[in-house]
Amino acid sequence: MSALPSGLPDIVADGEDVARIVIFSGWVAKGTGRIKYPAFLPAPDHETSVFRKTELTDEQLWELGAEAAERGTLYGAAVVQTGVVRRAGLDALASEPPPHHANLIRWPVLADDPELQKARRKEVATEIAEEAWYLPRK
Amino acid sequence: MPEFSVEPDDGSLSLEWHAGYRRVFSVSVGRSMRLPYAGLDGADKWHGVAQFDGIVIPRRIVESIRQVVA
Numbered sequence: 001m002s003a004l005p006s007g008l009p010d011i012v013a014d015g016e017d018v019a020r021i022v023i024f025s026g027w028v029a030k031g032t033g034r035i036k037y038p039a040f041l042p043a044p045d046h047e048t049s050v051f052r053k054t055e056l057t058d059e060q061l062w063e064l065g066a067e068a069a070e071r072g073t074l075y076g077a078a079v080v081q082t083g084v085v086r087r088a089g090l091d092a093l094a095s096e097p098p099p100h101h102a103n104l105i106r107w108p109v110l111a112d113d114p115e116l117q118k119a120r121r122k123e124v125a126t127e128i129a130e131e132a133w134y135l136p137r138k
Numbered sequence: 139m140p141e142f143s144v145e146p147d148d149g150s151l152s153l154e155w156h157a158g159y160r161r162v163f164s165v166s167v168g169r170s171m172r173l174p175y176a177g178l179d180g181a182d183k184w185h186g187v188a189q190f191d192g193i194v195i196p197r198r199i200v201e202s203i204r205q206v207v208a
Contacts, residue, residue: 026143029156037164037176038145038152115172118150119185122164122176130160130178 006099008052012092014083018102019053019135021065022075028134035078035132037125040104048104050092053079056100062137064098080132088127155203163206165199177202 002010012018020039022028027039042048051064065074082092085104095103107124110117140153150168163177171192176185188196 024144024146029141034156036141036143036152036154037162038143041145041147044147113187115170115174115187118148118166119174119176119187121147122166122174123178123183123185126162126164126176126178127183130162 004094004096004099006096008055008094008100010094012052012082012094012102014081014086015054016082016092017053017079018050018082018085018092018104019056019061019065019077019079020048020050020132021068021077022134023069023072025073025075027078028075033134033136035129035134037122037129039078039132040080040125040128041121042104042107046105046107046109048107050102050104051077052094052100052102053077058135058138060100061135064100067098074137076134076136078129078132079135080128084128084131088124090124090128155207157207161206163202173199175199175202177206179206 004010027036085092090104090106092102093105095101108120140155143152145152150166152164154164156162160178165173165175171190173188173190188198
């Protein structure tokens with residue numbers, strides 16, 4: 001195992017928390033703070049961008065997240081343990097820069113049936129979201 | 139009543155029924171008349187695609203909503 005520029009190990013451990021930056025208010029249920037599954041759906045490149053939260057303070061996470069959010073609003077983060085991600089059939093792969101960045105990979109791909117691909121991804125994202133919690137930006 | 143949100147990958151509208159921990163069902167409405175859906179009910183999980191004719195809500199979707207909110 002080698003170290004990344006941030007000093008973190010290159011393998012994301014099952015016990016590490018990863019944080020998905022919440023840039024849409026609709027990703028969080030009003031009133032309950034429950035994370036909804038769209039927060040974890042991948043981008044068109046088939047990856048979901050997250051930050052390895054375990055060794056970051058909240059303020060450090062917001063600094064990194066602000067760049068990820070670009071000009072959008074940063075509402076907070078959806079946090080989940082990496083082991084949950086792996087049990088759902090995905091993997092977490094360190095991807096620096098930026099520091100502490102990782103991607104959730106191995107989303108189902110069905111190029112000839114985009115609707116079925118979407119359905120499979122919804123099921124995976126829902127399983128992850130059910131175990132995630134909301135860290136609001138204060 | 140479902141909760142609404144926009145899915146970031148393709149801009150589809152998500153309608154989600156959440157009745158408690160791991161009791162959740164959602165269907166995505168986008169440009170296609172084929173509607174992707176997925177649900178969790180305890181240890182059970184399922185997903186699929188339902189054809190929508192523009193008038194009648196597909197039976198599998200109605201049954202799934204009933205299953206998680208019952």
